[in-house]
Amino acid sequence: MSEQLEQLLQTQDTVTPSERFGTRTMTRIRGVDGERSGLPFPWARFAIGAAGVAVAGGALAASSGNATGIAEMVLALVGTALAIRGSLWAVGGSY
Amino acid sequence: MTELEDAQDVERTLAGDLDAYANIVDRWQGRLVTLAFRFCGDRAWAEDLAQTALVRAFRRLDQWQNKGSFSGWLITLATNVNRSALRAQRPRFETLHEADLAHGPLEPDAAQRDAARTVREAVARLPPRYRDVFVLFYFHECDIAATASTLGLPAGTVKARLARGRRILREELATRLGLEAP
Numbered sequence: 131m132s133e134q135l136e137q138l139l140q141t142q143d144t145v146t147p148s149e150r151f152g153t154r155t156m157t158r159i160r161g162v163d164g165e166r167s168g169l170p171f172p173w174a175r176f177a178i179g180a181a182g183v184a185v186a187g188g189a190l191a192a193s194s195g196n197a198t199g200i201a202e203m204v205l206a207l208v209g210t211a212l213a214i215r216g217s218l219w220a221v222g223g224s225y
Numbered sequence: 226m227t228e229l230e231d232a233q234d235v236e237r238t239l240a241g242d243l244d245a246y247a248n249i250v251d252r253w254q255g256r257l258v259t260l261a262f263r264f265c266g267d268r269a270w271a272e273d274l275a276q277t278a279l280v281r282a283f284r285r286l287d288q289w290q291n292k293g294s295f296s297g298w299l300i301t302l303a304t305n306v307n308r309s310a311l312r313a314q315r316p317r318f319e320t321l322h323e324a325d326l327a328h329g330p331l332e333p334d335a336a337q338r339d340a341a342r343t344v345r346e347a348v349a350r351l352p353p354r355y356r357d358v359f360v361l362f363y364f365h366e367c368d369i370a371a372t373a374s375t376l377g378l379p380a381g382t383v384k385a386r387l388a389r390g391r392r393i394l395r396e397e398l399a400t401r402l403g404l405e406a407p
Contacts, residue, residue: 134402135395139348139363141341147258147272155250155276156243159283163243 176211183207231295235286250279256365257303263364264307264356265314266349274310278303300365301375308357340402347397348390355390358383 187203230252237245257278261271282302289298348359361372362383373380 132391132395135344135391135398138337138341138344138402139359141337141344144255144259145262145268145271147254147275151254151258151272151276152247152250155254155279156247158276158280159246159250160243162280162283 176214180207180211228294228296235289235295238283239286246283249282253279253299257299260300260303260360260365261307263345263360264311264349266346270310274307275303278306281306297371297374300361300367304357304361304375308353311353343401344394344398347394347401351390351393355386355393358386359390362387 183203183206191203231249234245234248238249254275257275258268258271261274261278262268265271265274278299282299285302289295292298345364348356348363350356351359357376358372358378361367361375362369367375369380369383372378373383376383
């Protein structure tokens with residue numbers, strides 16, 4: 131039986147994809163490629179800006195002795211980031 | 226199908242030439258649909274799985290970067306897609322029209338084709354740990370090393386699973402195919 135089973139297991143056949151398989155797949159691929167090339171979120175610029183705001187906020191808070199200044203700066207930073215992300219999403223960008 | 230052609234088309238695709246990826250789709254569609262069919266047993270589902278594998282490969286193309294063979298990388302990726310799908314849904318077997326199958330030299334008549342189909346269905350019903358090695362080793366013409374590499378298993382484990390799977394199949398098919406009991 132082992133030989134018979136081996137022979138059956140080694141039977142070779144292939145399934146032929148439907149005619150439009152290649153076209154449909156490439157349509158999806160082009161869609162993926164389009165998403166990729168959307169407007170990217172400017173993380174590098176955002177990081178530089180965030181660092182600048184943090185330094186300025188820290189200096190301001192230290193000079194005024196106002197501890198809530200730092201928290202206000204952080205909130206402003208988060209709000210700005212969300213606004214940028216929202217506007218990119220609205221124009222179809224990716225981030 | 227050569228590794229060189231694949232490597233060149235990957236390079237062109239990464240440079241932004243989507244026509245190069247169409248070449249990859251064209252070269253690999255038959256093998257990937259067949260591989261998926263071996264796992265799921267349904268032609269339409271197999272096409273969906275093969276398409277998912279090709280899209281996922283496109284998204285991750287920059288991760289290959291000539292690390293090992295492209296064929297090994299793509300088959301591993303497609304096998305993972307198929308295995309994930311079958312964790313969520315059971316395989317279903319349909320009878321393919323004759324025109325859908327390109328028969329090889331080992332199927333001289335309808336009776337043997339039916340027997341081969343019965344064996345494939347029995348393989349698809351094996352527990353996943355055995356099914357996966359059978360599909361790759363027998364139906365996808367991988368050797369022990371390639372099967373082990375694709376599944377991320379030691380070669381000894383693949384051999385052991387093949388041996389255990391053969392015993393299960395012999396028990397199941399003895400009556401159905403009129404073969405001698407093990």
